[in-house]
Amino acid sequence: MSDQIQASAAGRFQFPGTDIVVNRMGYGAMQLAGPHVFGPPADPDEARAVLREAIALGVDHIDTSDFYGPHVTNTLIREALAPYPDDLTLVTKVGAWRDDAGNWNLRRDADFLRRSVEDNLRRLGLAAMDVVNLRMGGPEDDIAAPMRAMKALQDDGLVRHIGVSTVTADQLRAARDIAPIVCVQNHYNLVQREDDALIDTLAEAGIAYVPYFPLGGFWPIQMEGLTRIAERLGRSKQQVALAWLLQRSPNILVIPGTSTRAHLRDNVAAAALTLDDATMAELNGLHAAR
Template identity: 60%
Template sequence: MTTTPSGTFRLGTRSVKRLGYGAMQLAGPGVFGPPRDRAAALAVLREAVARGVDHIDTSDFYGPHVTNQLIREALHPYPDGLVIVTKVGAVRGDDASWNPAFTAADLTRAVHDNLRNLGVPALDVVNLRVIMGSDHGPAEGSIEAPFTALAELQRQGLIRHLGVSNATPAQVAEARGIAEIVCVQNHYNIVHRADDALIDELARLGIAYVPFFPLGGFTPLQSSILSEVAAELSATPMQVALAWLLRRAPNILLIPGTSSVAHLHENLHAADLELADEAFGRLDAIGRTQTG
């Protein structure tokens, strides 16, 4: 059997195509400051939507403010059906550091910044970006207070749907006990597989899972098996890594980022790749080897 990993999945009240776009790379180096080429950044956003992308991931702390302002300039007034997902819970220092911003006042300010810079009366989806550990990776700790603050902003009509990012399974459960969540955005890819069980649980619940760093992030994925399968399919290793994610679970939504129109086209073609069972199994073994 071969499978083309296409289709849609529910994100809040809308069904979106499973291959979206992440805006983080539109900011300057280190996700700080303006883009190297503003015209190119605007062109990527417009081309993504022209090619049918209906799910864009962003945050007002990218830049800060840069990516949201670019999205507004490129796409406002937004086309019907476009879902813009943002995240709050951090601020950028003058030295480009990423610092927690978890108080109710911090979160209220962040939501209003997003509303203003995106030019919308309400935010489609807001993820609470959890920063607990010193290395900014997932770490246990209660998120009751900040998530309750976001739930209150939702009740005020400023947010339509809520989610969590960089969260542990316990934090996901805690958030679900406070308000409905529509997505979880965590680090996951063909090699980094810590969330395998969580993905399957969320699939059963009908909750979207959105991997960040789907292609490895600042250290691109490298694997001889990935390269071999890519050669067999006349594709790039990165296209195959995205295709594997789309087939891994039906609730996975992808947001690969790029500042290049050519690279955007390459990423979008991943939705057309057909992975035979044998190829999928060989790729799946990469993660089992890494985590085992």
């Protein structure tokens, strides 16, 4: 891997109030599951190879959840990577479950959250999770009760640090009144820009912002302007979109997912791509023109 760009090229970030320092270029394991994040992958050997290559490329932050599959990505991570490298940070998410038809169901009562954390620990083969994100369902949801449950899990030593996902600024403030928050994981990318103000607020507080669907998720970003810029730079659209995120704010950590080693290498190469001011302005203008 010495000839491959390493994840460390994007720089490093320390989660606030912790000893966890990670490369800003990480990896999201969601796409290792089957279609629509349900069932096993078509090629489990390639899935495990992707995880091993991610580590070889310097990725030390992997995002997963036991409801991906369900249970698929955590099982693959343990099969491919255990015993885990000392510097690997595994982050999971709780607050949802999948039924037999593959539907996504939200649930956040204390008993369910505890079972969810325990399921993640059992399948990953860990005694405690580095970071667990509490997944909310919308701006109308009360975050106080599930956050108190998360704090109890932290007090019991099952969760080292707490993050939140799919939250508003008001929900984040309420969560921080109950326990320290080390990261926020919301939907954000070159097109999805509703969290611009929140990102700047978090940067001032030193809290990580981890955008999910950084490349558009199930509907990849398709913008004529992005294609034009990528072709001019001789880069893939995915690399340009990821590089834009990394330059958008120093507290942004990216976790692009893929199920192939070729796409993994392409994504990680974005860690070394520096966009000049004119290109950044041009990319920002694409959103403004929508």
